[in-house]
Amino acid sequence: MKGLVQEIIADLKSYLEYLKGLGIVGLPVSEGKEEMVPSLEEVQKEVGDCRRCKLHRTRRTLVFGEGNKKAILMIIGEGPGYEEDVQGRPFVGKAGQLLTKILQSIHLQREEVYIANIIKCRPPQNRNPEPDEIQTCYPFLLRQIHAIQPQIICALGTFAAQTLLKTDAKITTLRGKFYDFSGIKILPTYHPAYLLRNPERKREVWEDMKQISKWMTDHVGIPARPADEDSHREKASHPVGENMR
Ligand code: URA
Numbered sequence: 001m002k003g004l005v006q007e008i009i010a011d012l013k014s015y016l017e018y019l020k021g022l023g024i025v026g027l028p029v030s031e032g033k034e035e036m037v038p039s040l041e042e043v044q045k046e047v048g049d050c051r052r053c054k055l056h057r058t059r060r061t062l063v064f065g066e067g068n069k070k071a072i073l074m075i076i077g078e079g080p081g082y083e084e085d086v087q088g089r090p091f092v093g094k095a096g097q098l099l100t101k102i103l104q105s106i107h108l109q110r111e112e113v114y115i116a117n118i119i120k121c122r123p124p125q126n127r128n129p130e131p132d133e134i135q136t137c138y139p140f141l142l143r144q145i146h147a148i149q150p151q152i153i154c155a156l157g158t159f160a161a162q163t164l165l166k167t168d169a170k171i172t173t174l175r176g177k178f179y180d181f182s183g184i185k186i187l188p189t190y191h192p193a194y195l196l197r198n199p200e201r202k203r204e205v206w207e208d209m210k211q212i213s214k215w216m217t218d219h220v221g222i223p224a225r226p227a228d229e230d231s232h233r234e235k236a237s238h239p240v241g242e243n244m245r
Contacts, residue, residue: 040069043143047120053136055121061088065116065144072220073113073212074150075099076141078159078191079129085122090115095193099156102192102205106213114148116141118163134163145184151220153184154212157191164188176208178215187212 038046044064050056063080066089075091083093091099100110119129119137145153155161158171164186165179174188189208190201216222 037149038143038147040144040147043140043147046143047140050120053121053133055119055123055133058124059121060085062120063088063090063117063122064120065090065114067110067114068112069114069148071112071114071148072151072216072222073108074145074148074153075103075113075115075156076153076160076164077115077117077156079117079119080122081126081193082122090117091192094196095191098192098195102209105206106209114144114150116144118159129159134159138163150184152212152215153181153186154208155186155188157188157194160191161186161188176204176211178211185215187215 047062047064050062056062059080061080061084063084077091077095077099080090081093081095083096084090090096099115103110103113118141119133120140121133121137123129123133153164155164161171161174162168164181165174165188167174171188171190175190177187179186179188187208189205190198195202195205213222
């Protein structure tokens with residue numbers, strides 16, 4: 001019983017933090033009215049030509065995010081790199097090409113999901129995002145999530161997983177498990193850029209993606225399509241995703 005109460009308090013706390021991130025500081029009192037959900041266009045307008053943090057000085061283009069506005073699956077990465085900064089679109093460089101293959105390995109096209117990042121502007125020399133940059137940008141990502149209302153989020157890499165789950169735990173510990181995020185499932189996995197440097201880890205990402213695919217089949221009724229067996233074919237001494245290369 002004590003455990004259950006603690007669990008409810010922890011859930012409530014994380015929901016209140018989520019609301020705080022959305023800029024809601026008082027508890028909404030329901031008067032039978034529908035909750036106002038912002039549209040993605042409204043969120044984008046609010047972000048505007050953002051100059052709220054220092055990254056605006058060095059970025060070329062703000063990368064808001066793109067994809068299906070009603071996506072069931074949302075992909076959240078770290079932040080734009082060189083190519084994303086040039087094109088103004090998320091995951092269009094080498095890591096992005098791998099992400100497309102990873103999605104295809106569970107028979108999803110990029111256009112079916114929504115892709116965004118923890119921060120919307122490229123840090124100089126692709127350095128890690130700094131805490132003040134994440135803190136400034138994160139509320140807008142929360143608003144995007146609120147607008148899209150995905151049922152499941154795949155967090156790519158350390159920064160996405162740690163920020164969304166409010167933890168310092170390592171991605172090696174976090175990956176491959178489901179977490180609750182105010183009623184939305186989150187499953188963290190390795191970042192595709194990390195996979196480019198460590199291809200022997202592709203097998204784990206493949207296992208994680210299969211879990212997402214199964215969850216979508218079981219909970220959302222997405223028709224079961226066999227995951228692409230070629231994607232984890234054994235290559236040389238370690239398993240490398242055939243279609244994820
Ligand atoms: N890496 C990310 O985390 N996001 C992108 O959009 C591109 C590369």
